[in-house]
Amino acid sequence: MASASERPQVGIVSDIILQRHRLQDATNRFGLEICFSGDPAKLMAYPDFPDASLWLITLEDEADHPQLFDHILENTEAPVLFGLDTAPSAGSTDYFRWERRLLDKLEQSLGHLEKLDSAATIEKLAEESARTTGAPALPCWIPPAAPSSIADEIWILGASLGGPAAVKTFLDNLPADLPVGFVYAQHIDGNFTRVLTRVLGRHAHYQLKTAESGYRIRNGDVVLMPVEHEWTLDSDGALEQRDKPWPGPYGPSIDQVLLNLGDHYSDRCNAIFFSGMGNDGAIAAPLLKAYGGRVWVQESTSCDNSSMPDSVAATGCAGFCGTPEQLARELVNTIEKSCLLKSREQPDSA
Incomplete structure (x- = not known):
C-alpha cells in the first residue's frame, strides 16, 4: 500500500483497450498514479x-x-x-458524469482525493503581490461603472488547485471600474476562506467579499461562494442561501454555480476556468454557452494543474484560451468592443 505521504497507486485491468485508456485518463485527472495497466494475460504473467x-x-x-x-x-x-461502467465518448456530458461516478467510487475506498491549496500557499501570494506592477488604465471607450451600481454582466471564476494564484494574477491585470461583477467559485478548505479573502484583495481593484443573503452583485465585486451550503439567486437577482450542501463531492460545486446564475443572467452570465484538478464545470459549461454566455479557459502550461480547464476545453465550448494575463486583456477588449458597438447603435443626440 502507498504511504500516507504518497499519492495512491491504482492498478487497471481490462481486456477492452479503449476502456483501459479512459480509466487511465480519468485516474490521472484525479491525481492518482498508475502502477499497472493491461489485460488479464499481462497481469497473470x-x-x-x-x-x-x-x-x-x-x-x-x-x-x-x-x-x-x-x-x-x-x-x-x-x-x-x-x-465498472463502460466509459462513453470522451468530451461528452455523459463522459464527465461517468468520471464523477468513478471518482465517487475511488473516494469511497481511498478517501478525499482532490488536492487543495494550503493556507501557507495562499499566504505566499502576499509576498508575490508586492512585486505586482500597476494595473492598466481603463480604455477610453469603456464608461467607468458608477460606484455600487448593480452589475448587469457577471463572470464566474471557477478554480481549484493553483486557482488562487491564477485568479489573483487575472484580477491584478484588470483596470479599475470595469462594468462587470465577478463570482468566485474556488474549491478550498473552509478554514482558509478568511486568508483567501484577505490576500487576494490586498493589491487589486477588485475586493473579495463573502456571499450574503439578500445582496445583489455590484460592478467591481468579486463575490466568493461559501463552501458549506449551496447558494442561488432569487427572482430579483439577490443572493440566497439554500438549506442544503452543494451537490457533488466538493464545495462549492462549480457546475451548480453556473446553473444557478445562468438561469437568472442568461446570456449575461459568462465563465472562466482556471487551474484545478478534476472536471467540475465541464457538465454545465456547454449549457452556459447555449444560453449565449462566453466560456474561457486558462491555458495548460500556465496552470499548476490543468485538469479542470482541460476538461472544459474538451467539450468544445471554450471560446478563448490564455494565461491569466491574457485572459484579463481579452476581457477588457471584449468589454471595449461591446461598449463601442452600443455607442454606434445609439441615435445621434444632436
Missing part, C-alpha cells in the same frame, strides 16, 4: 505483483478469465472494484 492501493477491473466477459480473480485476491489486500 507479471513477475512481481504490482503494489496498488486499489484495483479497477472491467472485462467484456468475466467468464473468459476464470483464474484472474483468484490471482488478484491471493496477491493483494487492496480494495478491488469490479464491473
Whole structure:
C-alpha cells in the first residue's frame, strides 16, 4: 500500500483497450498514479505483483478469465472494484458524469482525493503581490461603472488547485471600474476562506467579499461562494442561501454555480476556468454557452494543474484560451468592443 505521504497507486485491468485508456485518463485527472495497466494475460504473467492501493477491473466477459480473480485476491489486500461502467465518448456530458461516478467510487475506498491549496500557499501570494506592477488604465471607450451600481454582466471564476494564484494574477491585470461583477467559485478548505479573502484583495481593484443573503452583485465585486451550503439567486437577482450542501463531492460545486446564475443572467452570465484538478464545470459549461454566455479557459502550461480547464476545453465550448494575463486583456477588449458597438447603435443626440 502507498504511504500516507504518497499519492495512491491504482492498478487497471481490462481486456477492452479503449476502456483501459479512459480509466487511465480519468485516474490521472484525479491525481492518482498508475502502477499497472493491461489485460488479464499481462497481469497473470507479471513477475512481481504490482503494489496498488486499489484495483479497477472491467472485462467484456468475466467468464473468459476464470483464474484472474483468484490471482488478484491471493496477491493483494487492496480494495478491488469490479464491473465498472463502460466509459462513453470522451468530451461528452455523459463522459464527465461517468468520471464523477468513478471518482465517487475511488473516494469511497481511498478517501478525499482532490488536492487543495494550503493556507501557507495562499499566504505566499502576499509576498508575490508586492512585486505586482500597476494595473492598466481603463480604455477610453469603456464608461467607468458608477460606484455600487448593480452589475448587469457577471463572470464566474471557477478554480481549484493553483486557482488562487491564477485568479489573483487575472484580477491584478484588470483596470479599475470595469462594468462587470465577478463570482468566485474556488474549491478550498473552509478554514482558509478568511486568508483567501484577505490576500487576494490586498493589491487589486477588485475586493473579495463573502456571499450574503439578500445582496445583489455590484460592478467591481468579486463575490466568493461559501463552501458549506449551496447558494442561488432569487427572482430579483439577490443572493440566497439554500438549506442544503452543494451537490457533488466538493464545495462549492462549480457546475451548480453556473446553473444557478445562468438561469437568472442568461446570456449575461459568462465563465472562466482556471487551474484545478478534476472536471467540475465541464457538465454545465456547454449549457452556459447555449444560453449565449462566453466560456474561457486558462491555458495548460500556465496552470499548476490543468485538469479542470482541460476538461472544459474538451467539450468544445471554450471560446478563448490564455494565461491569466491574457485572459484579463481579452476581457477588457471584449468589454471595449461591446461598449463601442452600443455607442454606434445609439441615435445621434444632436
